[in-house]
Amino acid sequence: MRHSAVPLLSLSLALAGLAPAAQAADPHPDAEGFFEDFSKGLDKDRWYVSDGWSNGDWQDCEWSGRAVQVRDGMLSLLHIPAPADRAGPALCGEVQTKAFLEYGTFEAHIRTPRQSGMNASVFTYAGPVHKSPHDEIDIEILTRDPGTMTMNTYVAGKPHNGGTTPTTPPFDDDFHTVGFRWAPEGITWFLDGREVHRTDRDSVRPSHPQKLYMSFWSTATLTDWMGEPAPQDGILNYQIDWVAYTPLDASCLFEGSVTCEAP
Numbered sequence: 115m116r117h118s119a120v121p122l123l124s125l126s127l128a129l130a131g132l133a134p135a136a137q138a139a140d141p142h143p144d145a146e147g148f149f150e151d152f153s154k155g156l157d158k159d160r161w162y163v164s165d166g167w168s169n170g171d172w173q174d175c176e177w178s179g180r181a182v183q184v185r186d187g188m189l190s191l192l193h194i195p196a197p198a199d200r201a202g203p204a205l206c207g208e209v210q211t212k213a214f215l216e217y218g219t220f221e222a223h224i225r226t227p228r229q230s231g232m233n234a235s236v237f238t239y240a241g242p243v244h245k246s247p248h249d250e251i252d253i254e255i256l257t258r259d260p261g262t263m264t265m266n267t268y269v270a271g272k273p274h275n276g277g278t279t280p281t282t283p284p285f286d287d288d289f290h291t292v293g294f295r296w297a298p299e300g301i302t303w304f305l306d307g308r309e310v311h312r313t314d315r316d317s318v319r320p321s322h323p324q325k326l327y328m329s330f331w332s333t334a335t336l337t338d339w340m341g342e343p344a345p346q347d348g349i350l351n352y353q354i355d356w357v358a359y360t361p362l363d364a365s366c367l368f369e370g371s372v373t374c375e376a377p
Contacts, residue, residue, distance in 0.1 A: 142213035144359065149368040151356040153187045156209070164208035164329075174204065174334040174343075181207035181330075189354040191330040193232060195346050207352070208329035214240065216323045217362040219373050220251075221293035221304075223355040228286040230258035230341035232332045234352040236292060238324035247271070249320035251301060253292050258341030260285035263292060265303045265311050269318045275301065279310040289355055293372055296320070297362055304372050328354055 144160055156163070164177035181192040191207030215238065226234040234255045240246040250268035261284035266276040281290060293304045301319060303311040313319055330352035333340050360367050366374035 144211060144213040145215060145361070147218070147358075147360050147364055147367050149356065149358040151187055152184050152189045152354075156182070156184045156189065160211060160213070161209045162212050164210065168203070169331075172333050172335045173206075173331055175206035175332050176203045177208050178205035181205045182209060183207075187355075189328075189357075191234070191328060191352040191354070193229075193330055193332060193346070193350040193352075195349070204332060206329070206331045208327060208331070210328075211326045214244070214323035214325055215359055217296050217298060218364075219293060219295045219360040219362075219371070220326060220358070221291060221360075221371060222328065222357040223289050223291045224255075224285065225289045225353045225355075226255045226257050226260050226285040226330075227350040227352065228257055228260050228284070229344060229346065229350055231334070231337065231343035232257045232330065232350070233340055234285075234330045236326075236328050236357070238296070238320075238326050240322050240324040241271075244325075246322050249322045249324055251294055251296055251320055251324070253294065253303065255285050256340050257286070260287075263290075263303075263305055263310070265294070267301065267313070267320055269320055275313045275317055275319070277303075277311040279303075279305055281305065289353070291370075291372075295372070307372055307375070326357075326359065328357065 163179050163182050165179040168176045175193065181194055183190045194205040196202055196204040222236045234257055235253060237250060237252040239250045241248040248268055248271040252266040254264040256264060261281050262278050263281050264278050267274050291306050295302045300313045302309055334343050358368060360371060360373045
């Protein structure tokens with residue numbers, strides 16, 4: 115369950131994706147589903163790289179294109195420490211889809227470092243900057259404890275449906291496949307193909323199209339939730355091997371998808 119300080123994070127995500135803002139009522143090809151393994155680099159028709167701002171005082175790094183790299187078919191979202199010899203913030207990485215996506219299954223194969231005070235995430239979000247109510251569906255690895263996956267939603271800016279699940283081996287030791295299926299009747303989260311959490315039958319749930327985000331960021335203030343900042347020995351790397359979206363009316367668009375299994 116998210117810590118009580120986390121409503122502050124809802125304010126940060128209300129500023130997420132400052133560009134491009136409310137772009138597209140027109141259908142985007144990604145709405146038909148996609149599997150992205152980064153074998154051809156970062157598809158700029160699909161992804162927007164957050165660059166040049168932070169989401170609020172609780173984030174002590176700045177989104178930067180320098181902190182987003184693709185090499186040998188692997189997307190790396192980096193945390194680059196602040197320079198010791200001159201003024202300037204730490205840099206952190208985030209990518210977001212240009213498309214707004216609706217009901218379906220979101221999956222990613224990820225590995226994180228271990229470091230207190232940081233958050234590696236796969237989530238969907240839309241908010242006032244998109245001329246939308248604040249809806250959000252989260253998978254977060256608080257890297258002070260990469261042996262735990264955290265899940266949550268926001269509806270109209272308020273948190274609901276939180277939960278956690280243990281992960282063996284931890285995310286800093288090996289890659290894991292994380293995901294969630296978002297449907298009108300509920301949301302189900304998965305870890306390595308197993309259902310690990312779902313919304314209650316009568317809970318409120320997100321219902322507005324959202325963008326898919328992946329981010330890696332740090333804090334010096336939300337320490338009860340994310341842990342105290344710790345000395346950092348160089349650049350840290352949150353790795354995304356692949357990421358995919360399967361619309362609700364489709365299944366098994368790629369081998370190994372949780373949608374290939376019978377309901």
